[in-house]
Amino acid sequence: MRRMDEVIARRLDSGVPLVGQVSRYIISAGGKRLRPALLLLMSGALGFRGEQRLNLAAVVEFIHTATLLHDDVVDESTLRRGRATANQNFGNPASVLVGDFLYSRAFQMMLDAHDMRVMEILAEATNVIAEGEVQQLMNMHDPSLDEEGYLHVIRSKTAKLFEASSRLAAVLAKSPPEIEQACADYGQALGTAFQVIDDVLDYTGDAHEMGKNLGDDLREGKSTLPLIAAMRRGTPAQCEVVRHAIETGAVGELDQIVRIVRETGSLDVARDAAAAEAQRAIAAARRLPPNAFTEGLLQLAASLLQRRN
Numbered sequence: 001m002r003r004m005d006e007v008i009a010r011r012l013d014s015g016v017p018l019v020g021q022v023s024r025y026i027i028s029a030g031g032k033r034l035r036p037a038l039l040l041l042m043s044g045a046l047g048f049r050g051e052q053r054l055n056l057a058a059v060v061e062f063i064h065t066a067t068l069l070h071d072d073v074v075d076e077s078t079l080r081r082g083r084a085t086a087n088q089n090f091g092n093p094a095s096v097l098v099g100d101f102l103y104s105r106a107f108q109m110m111l112d113a114h115d116m117r118v119m120e121i122l123a124e125a126t127n128v129i130a131e132g133e134v135q136q137l138m139n140m141h142d143p144s145l146d147e148e149g150y151l152h153v154i155r156s157k158t159a160k161l162f163e164a165s166s167r168l169a170a171v172l173a174k175s176p177p178e179i180e181q182a183c184a185d186y187g188q189a190l191g192t193a194f195q196v197i198d199d200v201l202d203y204t205g206d207a208h209e210m211g212k213n214l215g216d217d218l219r220e221g222k223s224t225l226p227l228i229a230a231m232r233r234g235t236p237a238q239c240e241v242v243r244h245a246i247e248t249g250a251v252g253e254l255d256q257i258v259r260i261v262r263e264t265g266s267l268d269v270a271r272d273a274a275a276a277e278a279q280r281a282i283a284a285a286r287r288l289p290p291n292a293f294t295e296g297l298l299q300l301a302a303s304l305l306q307r308r309n
Contacts, residue, residue: 004036007058011105018090022098026065026086034194035060035165041300042169042183044293052113052172059122060165062106067129067161069099074137075220117171125164132156141221143243147228147273154195155188162191179288186284186297193277193304199224200270203258215254221246225273227257229266238264271305278304 012023036057043053071077072085073092079085087095103126110119136153139145166187170180202217203226217224223246231239238260245253261267281301288294 001033001037001040004040004054004057004061007054008061011058011062011109014101018094019098019101022069022086022090022094023065023102025089026068026080027061029080029083033061035064035161038162038187038190038297038300039165039169041293041296042166042186043172045288045291045297046169046173046175046179046183047289048169048173050172053169055109055112056118056168056172057165059106059109060161060168062102062109063122063126063129064161066099066102066106067133069095069102071133074133075216077216113172115171118168121164121167121171125160128156128160132158132160136222139223141247141249143223143227143231143246145223145228147225150223150225150228151192155192158195159188159191162194163187166190182284182287186281186288186301189277189281189284190301190304193274193281193301196225196270196274196277197304200226200267200274202226203261204267215251218245218254218257219249219251221249225270226261226266229269230257230261230264233264233266233269234260275305278302 008027012020012027014020014023039057039060040053043049068080069086072080073087073095077085078088085095086098090098106122110122113119132153132155136157139149139153163184164187166183167180170183175183199217202215202224218227227242227246231242234242241253241256242260244250245257278301282298285294285297285301288297
C-alpha cells in the first residue's frame with residue numbers, strides 16, 4: 001500500500017496547481033483504501049507480484065476519488081472523512097473539474113498495462129458506476145423504491161468498482177475463467193455488504209467515528225434498506241412518517257425515523273442482508289488458492305459485519 005501511495009503521489013503531478021491541491025486534499029484525507037487493498041490482496045492470493053498491480057491499484061483509487069468529488073457536489077455534502085468536503089473547501093466547479101482530471105489520468109495509466117481486457121473491465125466499470133449515479137438521482141425522494149431497486153443501484157454505484165478491482169487481479173495473474181469469476185463474485189458481494197452496512201450506520205453510527213453527518217441519506221431523500229424495511233414492517237402511521245420524510249428530506253424528523261427503524265426491526269433486516277452478502281464473499285474466496293492472502297480476504301469479508309465507520 002505504501003508503494004501504491006508513491007505511485008499516486010507521482011501521477012498526481014500536474015502543471016495546474018489547483019489540480020494537485022484538490023486531488024491531494026481528498027486523497028490525503030485517509031479513507032479505507034478498500035478497493036486498491038482488495039486488488040493487492042487478490043493479486044497476492046493468485047501469486048501475481050508484478051508492478052502493474054501497484055499501477056492498477058492507484059487507478060481504481062483515482063476512479064473512486066473522482067466519484068467522491070462528483071458525489072459530494074451532487075449530494076451537496078459538507079463533511080467527508082471527518083473534515084470539510086472538497087466542494088465545501090474549493091467550490092463545486094473545482095471539484096467537478098478535478099474529478100474529471102482524475103478520471104482522465106486513470107485512463108492514461110490503464111494504457112501502461114498494454115492489455116485490452118484491463119481497459120474493457122475499467123471502461124465498463126466506470127460506465128456502470130455513472131449509470132448507477134444517474135439511477136440513484138432518479139430515485140431521490142421516491143418512497144416506492146423496493147429492495148430489488150435499491151440493490152440494483154448499490155451494485156452499480158458501489159459494488160461495481162469492488163468487482164472490477166478483484167477481477168483485474170485475476171486478469172493480471174492470467175487466471176482461468178472460473179478463478180476470474182470467483183474473484184468478481186467476491187468483489188461484488190463484498191462491495192454490496194459494505195454499502196448495506198454503510199446505510200445501517202447512517203442511523204446507528206457515531207458522527208465522529210463515521211466522519212460524516214448522520215442523516216445525510218435522509219436529507220438527500222435516499223430510500224435505503226433500513227427505510228424500505230421500516231415501511232414494509234411498520235404500522236400505517238409509522239409507514240406514513242417514513243414516507244413523508246423520504247419525500248421531503250425532513251432531517252428534523254431524524255430522531256423519530258431512527259426510533260421507527262429500530263422498533264420495526266429494520267436494522268436487523270439490513271444487517272441480515274449484509275451478512276448474506278458477506279457469506280457469499282466468503283464462499284467465493286474459498287474457491288481461490290489457499291494461502292495467507294486468501295485468509296486475509298476471508299477475514300476482510302467477516303470484518304465488515306463489525307464496521308463502525
